[in-house]
Amino acid sequence: MTSPTSPLRTTLRTFGALTLPTLSCLLLAAHYLRSGDLGMVAVCLALPGLFFLRQAWVRPVLQAAFAAGMAVWVLAMMDLIQFRQVVGLPWLRLALILGSVAMVTGSGALFFETRVLRERFRRRPEAALVQAGAFLLTVCALVLAQAKVSFPILLADRFFPGFGVLQILGMGLYAAWIAGKLTDPERAPLVRARMWLFFSLVFFGQLALGLAGWERFLMTGDLHLPVPALILAGPIYRGEGIFMLTLFLSTVLLVGPAWCSHLCYIGAWDHQAALRTKRPQGLPSWAFPARLSIFALVMVTALGLRLMGVHWTWAVTLAAGFGLVGVGIMAAISRKVGVMAHCTVFCPIGLAAVALGRLLPWRLRINRDCDACGRCARVCRYGALEPEHLVNRKPGLSCTLCGDCIHRCRDGRLTYGFARLSSVASHQLFVLLISTLHAVFLATARI
Incomplete structure (x- = not known):
């Protein structure tokens, strides 16, 4: 029989396992506050909010975040040691303190390998890899764009300088959410249509605001x-x-x-x-x-x-x-x-x-056992699945890999294909890439 106190014990164990990662976030926030980077302070304080999510993809994302946090402390330690060596000041105690903080932050990633946290973050494990990949790729792409482009490419940086990193975090979460929706075969066609329309509305909405005189909504200031x-x-x-x-x-x-x-x-x-x-x-x-x-x-x-x-x-x-x-x-x-x-x-x-x-x-692969029933053609808005295409097992040139037909085929005879990857791996890779691109385009959707 299950002990009546087992839920309480589970809660206490979870709370204990999350204490060190939470402390690591607060220490990182204090580090960025000292350097005056309020955007990163906000990000560090927001990270514990992910603890309330139960999806499996959150765990690898948080592990990557704490590994990055450890790297931040190590780099800060090396810079300060080098400075103290140059000016002739003692540095051993500083190295021990910051080295310990780095180890504590890095160990936060290991805590998510414990059984209690693996049990906590276990919803939709089949989509975890795709969702975590979409989050991390989106964040990396936007960080790179922010660093390489000579003007503020993110709206948050245009209106609130320094807070672009908070927008990057939000776009990473959005990419993971979209990727999870697109891996659901029943909902994918509707989700694709809505996210596509949403992107277009944002794009033309910012164009309208730019035409109204708010030039900050135009990427280069020119129309x-x-x-x-x-x-x-x-x-x-x-x-x-x-x-x-x-x-x-x-x-x-x-x-x-x-x-x-x-x-x-x-x-x-x-x-x-x-x-x-x-x-x-x-x-x-x-x-x-x-x-x-x-x-x-x-x-x-x-x-x-x-x-x-x-x-x-x-x-x-x-x-x-x-x-x-x-x-x-x-x-x-x-x-x-x-x-x-x-x-x-x-x-x-x-x-x-x-x-x-x-x-x-x-490629859109039409399997050999396709019986040309035509269910897929009834949802194809690109005219790429006419009877002759189904007979030849090759979609028309107008196919754009929208995927609506894949989810309509009742026997799974249409699949995504990429080189020698299996249909499942090809589908996951496609969702990962398209979710990332959608989020990155949405974040930079200005004329």
């Missing part, structure tokens, strides 16, 4: 048209300004054509328009030739404008007109046929994404 075609056409016309192009190519390198189904600030609206029709129609036979022609026309036009020395106002007018035509296609065609006509036919960057994606290992 650029949010037309995806300009990612390619803009540098061709200007002969410079390849930041967005580099960002786009880096994204394609990581997740293939998933830019178009998870990260494009315009595509989210085409998706919402297509959802107005429950059952999508197939793409016409002329869709790909038209897509290729539009791509060539846009690139040739950009080059021609540059060679003829056309004033930038004309180029901007043409770009704005092209963008408005795209909006019209969403409203008039995507809503009617249930297929994302803007993304699959009209958008040049969409063609570039899916074409370059074919050079990478990411």
